[in-house]
Amino acid sequence: MTLTFRPIETHGSDLEQEYRLRNEILRIPLNLVFHLMPEQIEAETRDFHYGLFDGNGEMHACVIATPFEPGKYQIRQMAVIERQQGNGLGKDLLTKTEQALRDHGATELMLQARDVAIGFYDRLGYERVGEMFTHVGIPHLEMRKKL
Numbered sequence: 001m002t003l004t005f006r007p008i009e010t011h012g013s014d015l016e017q018e019y020r021l022r023n024e025i026l027r028i029p030l031n032l033v034f035h036l037m038p039e040q041i042e043a044e045t046r047d048f049h050y051g052l053f054d055g056n057g058e059m060h061a062c063v064i065a066t067p068f069e070p071g072k073y074q075i076r077q078m079a080v081i082e083r084q085q086g087n088g089l090g091k092d093l094l095t096k097t098e099q100a101l102r103d104h105g106a107t108e109l110m111l112q113a114r115d116v117a118i119g120f121y122d123r124l125g126y127e128r129v130g131e132m133f134t135h136v137g138i139p140h141l142e143m144r145k146k147l
């Protein structure tokens, strides 16, 4: 199946699909409620949102990049639909996101990896930083990559 990489529009059906994906893949498995405060919704309109879409406009993977210092972005909310995990979509999405962010002047990326996903980011060249910490009830590790 051919999937297209493109920005996710931060309104309408694109945004609804992104919220559904984040809820199904990142919140429900942890018994967490997906709820954004109005100020978070507003703040996310200033982030970069990217996705992989099929020919019917269905989103198969999403990611958000939040600028936190000049040239530096935090990668967040990386999720691939369950039936497509392990098929190379995560690698494709993150690689293309890195290129898109480079084009916006990014020089360094950081993220907080869930312990189960650390190996994925290792393979994509992210370096482990510091000690594990607990966030949303599960172990995480900060990882960084210079672009």
Ligand SMILES: CC(C)(COP(=O)(O)OP(=O)(O)OC[C@H]1O[C@@H](n2cnc3c(N)ncnc32)[C@H](O)[C@@H]1OP(=O)(O)O)[C@@H](O)C(=O)NCCC(=O)NCCS
Pocket (backbone or CB within 6 Å): 025, 026, 078, 079, 080, 081, 084, 085, 086, 087, 088, 089, 090, 091, 092, 112, 113, 114, 116, 117, 118, 119, 120, 123
């Ligand atoms: C983690 C996730 C984004 C990875 O995307 P994916 O499409 O499943 O991964 P890919 O198929 O692109 O894998 C790319 C490479 O990473 C490896 N990999 C993928 N998931 C891995 C994992 N959890 N641990 C270790 N290695 C992993 C693959 O084997 C592959 O290696 P290769 O290039 O040597 O063949 C996806 O599985 C997912 O959404 N998981 C649930 C939500 C989650 O944990 N999100 C991350 C929060 S920090």
